[in-house]
Each structure stands twice: as C-alpha cells, then as structure tokens.
Amino acid sequence: TQLLEQSPQFLSIQEGENLTVYCNSSSVFSSLQWYRQEPGEGPVLLVTVVTGGEVKKLKRLTFQFGDARKDSSLHITAAQTGDTGLYLCAEPTGNQFYFGTGTSLTVIP
Amino acid sequence: EAGVAQSPRYKIIEKRQSVAFWCNPISGHATLYWYQQILGQGPKLLIQFQNNGVVDDSQLPKDRFSAERLKGVDSTLKIQPAKLEDSAVYLCASSPLGGGPEAFFGQGTRLTVV
Numbered sequence: 001t002q003l004l005e006q007s008p009q010f011l012s013i014q015e016g017e018n019l020t021v022y023c024n025s026s027s028v029f030s031s032l033q034w035y036r037q038e039p040g041e042g043p044v045l046l047v048t049v050v051t052g053g054e055v056k057k058l059k060r061l062t063f064q065f066g067d068a069r070k071d072s073s074l075h076i077t078a079a080q081t082g083d084t085g086l087y088l089c090a091e092p093t094g095n096q097f098y099f100g101t102g103t104s105l106t107v108i109p
Numbered sequence: 110e111a112g113v114a115q116s117p118r119y120k121i122i123e124k125r126q127s128v129a130f131w132c133n134p135i136s137g138h139a140t141l142y143w144y145q146q147i148l149g150q151g152p153k154l155l156i157q158f159q160n161n162g163v164v165d166d167s168q169l170p171k172d173r174f175s176a177e178r179l180k181g182v183d184s185t186l187k188i189q190p191a192k193l194e195d196s197a198v199y200l201c202a203s204s205p206l207g208g209g210p211e212a213f214f215g216q217g218t219r220l221t222v223v
Contacts, residue, residue, distance in 0.1 A: 042214025097212045099151035
C-alpha cells in the first residue's frame, strides 16, 4: 500500500478562477482514479487514467497522468460553486481502492 | 439501478456506548467495503468482504469494531464500546466481483461520540 499525498489540503477560490490540485506518490501507480465528494454524500468517480502522459477532459475538468505514472493533476477552469467538495485521488489495486489525503475545495460566489 | 443504501444517516452517542450501522450494496455486487472518513480526510479502509467472506480486515480495530455480511448481501458494522476518536463518517461501498472499474459509495453515516 502506498501513500497518496494530495496538495493543497485546502483551497478557497472565487467563482470563475482556475485551479490545479495534485496527487503524488513515491511509487508507480498501476492506474489512478479521481473522485469528487460533495458535502453529505459519498465519493463519486470522475475519471480513471491508465497510461503515462494521458490527458482526459470532462467539461471544465482536465486530468493529467504523469509520464512516470507517479503523479497526477486535476485542473478546473472557471470554477463554479457546484465544484465545491472534497477531491480524492485513489489507486485501484487488485480488488481494493486506496484513497489519498484529499483536497477540500470551496468556491465562493 | 438503486445505489448503495446506508442507515442511519446520523448518530450521536456517548462514549462507551455501542452503535451499529447498516449497508445494502448495489444488487449483484460481490464486494463490499466499509471505510472510515475523518472530517476533511480521505476514506480509510476498515474491512472488505467478498460475498460473505472477509478479504481484508487488517485496519479494523478488532477490540471494539466488528462487521458481518450474512448471506453475502447486506452488512452491519458495530462499534462497542465507542471512543471519542471514533467520531467520523462511516462509508459503505460496493463493486462487482473482481473490483470492477470503480467503487460505488453510499451517503455514509455520520457518527458523533460525545
């Protein structure tokens, strides 16, 4: 089990701003998932990245997997209040899911 | 398709009392997970079932926590006696046999121990 460190831990921005959050590990990921958890809800899968250097887009969200598969980033363009939540990276390993430390995002109107 | 159902949504108990949480996974999902999530942190796996057998309970504090999944469907997680540091959200998740592409989570039970 590897430790997935996320940064920053907390982020508060104005609506319309851009932001990037990061997920890092000392070991190579087999694949990586990003989840979003809204207040009072369980995490929901946003994307899975598998190949080093892979970039995936989901509307205003851009996910990038590092070339060496040891890090990943999530970039949000023109943040909206609905983006508020806890962003979690996770490594699916075998039949288990190991979650990172999380980035708590607050988008202020 | 119905999602993962958990109850209760909220529970407040005094320390040293006992509490139980219930989870009904997505129909047909063989794997069930219980996670503990401290406020603002990532979920930590407590126990994983495949059908009605335990796959991994290495992170479960077995002196006070217990879990069962009778008949390989719904599951209960119990804490007895509770401590202040058990205050957290307890999330249940399920996935198809073999892990599937993702973990599907319930809304969680927020436990406050006073």
